Amino acid sequence: MTIRVFNTISRKKEEFVTVQDKKVGIYACGPTVYDYFHIGNARIFIVFDVIRRYLRYRGYDVTFVQNFTDIDDKMINRANELGITVPQLADRFIQAYFEDVQALGVEAADVHPKATEHIPEMVELIVKLIDKGMAYNVEGDVYFHTPAFPNYGELSHQPLDDLVSGARVDVNEQKKHPLDFALWKKQKPGEPAWDSPWGKGRPGWHIECSVMSTKYLGDTLDIHAGGPDLIFPHHENEKAQSEGATGKPFAKYWLHAGYLNINQEKMSKSLGNFMTVREIRKHVDPQVVRFFMLSAHYRNPINYSPDLLQQAQSGLERLNNVVYNLRDLAGKLPADTAVPRQEHLAQLDEYRRRFVEVMDDDFNTADGLAVLFELARDTNAYLKNPAPSLEVVEKTLAFFEEVGTILGFFAIQEDKELDARVDELIAKRQQARQEKDWALADAIRDELNALGIVLEDTPQGIRWRKK
C-alpha cells in the first residue's frame, strides 16, 4: 500500500516516494512571533502535526522543521509599540506559541530554527545568488531578479507576465523587474541590523526559509508545507532562490491546507476578523478545536463558528466516552475463560485496515474519524454483552490509543486528588441508593455534576468521567 499526497505544484495526487528510503524531511513555515496566533494558523499547525504523526506511524523516520520568523517589519513595529526590543517580543510570543500549541496537542518540531540565528548562512546564500547573476545590489538593498529564474511562477501556476499584469502598483524604482523581491534590506535608522557585504541591514522574508529548510533537511525537502496564502509569493520565491542556488529541486511535495473562514470569509490578521487560540481556549476545550479541524479534509475550506464547535464537541465526546468505558472495563473485567472473541478481534483488524486506507489517501482524517465512529458504535453494542471479553476490551482500547497517537486524542489525564474525592462521594451515594434515599443520592450526583463529573451506572458498577 502506498501513500498518495496532493502536490500543489502538479495539482494532482501523487504517489509518495521519499528522497531517501523510509526517511521524510518536512519543513513547515512557522509563525512570525509578533502576536498570539489565531485559529486559522492553528489549523495549519494541527493539520501538519497529524500528517507528521501519520507518516511516523507508517514507519517513516520523520524530521520536522518549523521556523520562527523573529525579524521583519511586523516584529519591529510591534516591538516599538510595546516599547520593548525585538528579541524580547520574540521571546514572549515564542513562549506563548508553545503554550497554545501544546494545549492543541501539537508536538514540538524536531528543530525550531529562528531567522536571527541564521543570518550568516543567509548572507552566504545571497552572495551565491549574486555570483550566479540572479540577484543584484542597489545601494545596500539586494533583490532577486525573477526573470533570471526560468521556472518562476511554476508553483503558483502563473506565468511571470500574468503575475505582472495582475500586480498592484509597485512604486519601488530600484527594482529591475516589478516582481523582483528583497533578499536583503538596508538598515533604516533605529532598526536592528546585521553586517553584510552590502552594509548593515536585515534579511528579506523569503530567504530565511530557503536557508533554514535546506540547512536541516538537505537541498531537496520531501515535503514543504504551509498555509495556502504562502503559495504566492512566499513559496514561489523560496523555490526560486533555492533552486536558483542549488540547481536541484527544492521540494518534492508541496502541501497546502485550506483556509479557515469565518462568516464565509478568510480569517486573517489584516482583515481583523480573527480569534486567537489564546482567547478561545478560555471557553472551549482545545481538544475540541483539534477535532473540529480534523473533521473535514485538510485541503477544503472550513467555516468557523461557535455552533460548529459545539457540534464538534458532541462528536468528540462520543469517541471519548467509548475510550473511557473501555479503560474502565479493562480495569474491572476478569481474565477471559472461554468467551468467544475471534470475530471481534478480526473485526478490529478490518477497522485498522480501513483507517490506514483512508489516511493513505491524502490524509483523509474526515474518513478516518468516520471509521472510528463506526467502531465506537460496534464497541458500545458489544459492551452491552453481560460478560464482555477482557481481550476484546483491551485490544479495542489499544486500537483507539494507537490511532489516538496519530490524531492526538485519548490521552490519559490523571488527577489523583480529584479521583479520591470523587470516589468518596460515589461511595456515599451508593450508600444512599441502597437505602433508597433517592433525594440524597440525587443531591450527591448534582454535587459531582457541579464539579464537572458525570456519573454513569453500568452493569459493572458506577463509572464516572469528566465533562
Next chain:
RNA sequence: GGCGACAUAGCCAAGUGGUAAGGCAGAGGACUGCAAAUCCUUUACUCCCCGGUUCAAAUCCGGGUGUCGCCUCCA
C-alpha cells in the same frame, strides 16, 4: 483581466463512473429509582441548474448560476 476552489439532508461532512459514508441536531422505542451513557428505528427516490458522453454520473465533458480565494503583508 489572469488563475483556482467550492456548491451533497435542518446543520457539519466524506465520497471523483456502478447506483448516496460518518457526525451533530430532531422524532419514536429499549435500558434506568430518576438520570447519564448506550443501543435500535427514523430523517437526501437523490447530490446547484441546463445540456451531452455512457449500459450506467453526485462523480466525466460543455454551458450557466452562486459563494469564496490567489495575483499585496497574511497560515
